[in-house]
Amino acid sequence: MYDRLRAFEGRPAATAAQGRDPVNQPMIRHWCEAMGDTNAAYTGPDAVAPPTMLQAWTMAGLSGHSDDGGRSSAHDELFALLDGAGCTSVVATDCEQEYLRPLRPGDTVTFDSVIESVSPRKTTKLGTGHFVTTRTDIRANGELAGTHRFRILKYAPAARSKPQEDPKPRRPRPVINRDNQGFWDGVRRHRLLIQRCTACTTLRFPWLPGCNHCASPDWDTVEASGAGTVFSYVVMHHPPFPAFDPPYAVALVELAEGVRIISNITGVPYDTVRIGMPVQLEFLRVDDDFELPVFRASEA
Template sequence: MYDELCGFEGKAAAVGGRGKDPVNEPMIRHWCEAMGDTSPAYSGPDAIAPPTMLQAWTMGGLSGHADGTGRATAYDELLALLDGAGYTSVVATDCEQEYRRPLRPGDAVTFDAVIESVSPRKTTRLGTGHFVTTRMDIRAGADGELAGTHRFRILKYAPAPAAVAASASTSPAAVPRERVPDRPTARRPRPVVNRDNRGFWDGIAEHRLLIQRCTGCGTLRFPWLPGCNACASPDWDTVEASGSGTVFSYVVMHHPPFPAFDPPYAVALVELAEGVRMVSNVTGVPYDEVRIGMPVQLEFLRCDEELELPVFRADEPQGSER
């Protein structure tokens, strides 16, 4: 079957695609607000679009591309072949972007995509399947100048028996809401610690939540970055967070089940008193009592003998009026 899969390499995944909207200032503003990016390069008369928005201009949204552009038949045939072989599940694994020229408000975006590669059969924690990589060339302007390239990789796989069993055992029908789940025995995933964020994790080990501060312009930033997203200065120091915050937004995770986590549980975007935001868990209340605006206070959760994480305990008593 792998020879048949390889036959799709080089075939079109999208032909003659056109962005539903030209590059525009409102979308740039929304993106920057969501990302907390205050760079002056993205506003004003000479504004450019953030490079990482490259794929956003090609997306069809919930309604797709009504003009018929977009995904090509070969890509659908490849996915159907994998489905027929039992690789019925899919998960996005990673993406890579290359930038050639900035996109500016008013640019019309066009794109084509090709099935770049299909991997041999691989076995992962999720199950066994094939990685499919597509490359999208994104062009802009009347001359169709190449603005950038986006490579997107998915895994089409057959779920491992353990994953299927876990999914069945944690479905809403199988787990009564009032039952308190057993404490998970699996270890939580380890955070990736590198030279850019090591200081943050060193602070956590000392029960200190450290926020980066640009010594050039004084802007606070989180998560930790190698340079300032306001003035581009590489110089910084840290300030210690007071630990007070409020729930800015949250989601409740029901699926998929993951070792060391018992769904449903709430994942919150917490706005610290200092003005930056971070993603963490809210403790002290059931998942369905977490609400936007809820005051929370920093605490540290010992997950195992090696891992301790910053979480936030709700300041409000359980069952308080909403």
């Protein structure tokens, strides 16, 4: 089986495929607004695209890729082979990007993709399967601008035994590292802490190792008042997930301090949540040793 999988290594997945749109300022603006990135390099007549948008210019959108876009059937054939071997589930694991030159509004994007590697069968907590790495070389007006490596795991889900004593699953735990430890320490003390750059005083959330406005690595914190409004929201109906009971509202809350946080809305039915609705911070204990910041709204 592995010999059949390895035969896909080096096969092109796309050759001289063209991005659906040239690099353009509206997409750059939407990206920066979503990321909260206010760097001046991404605005004005000499604007460049944020480097991390590299893959965005190759994506097909909701309507999918066109048949004449230079793409091959290699991925479909590989995935069909893995599906047939029982590896019917997929999860993205990581990506690596290398930037060689900035992308600017008006640049025409073309790209070549190749299936770079297929790993031997690996056993993970999710199940057993194979890691598939695809490398995409992205060009602007024919000049190599960057390389994007994207890795997925195609796997057969592991059989899971049901808990004997506590049938109710626990909420997933956040990954806590040196960059966000202080935030979760604050949550345990019922304080919602926002990072503040000590060089330019810009507030930022979520927590980052450096300022996205002036690039200073130095910061302190301010405590949020807890007041906010619903900036945007979605109602989750599917897929069902252990420890969650859909439908429920997930909102992007704009705090009074100006930064935004994603959280749940409590206190009102999910179908009454609206943009602009005022909300107030509270802390929800979801089990014996885990609390989360959520936001309570009033039906009035």
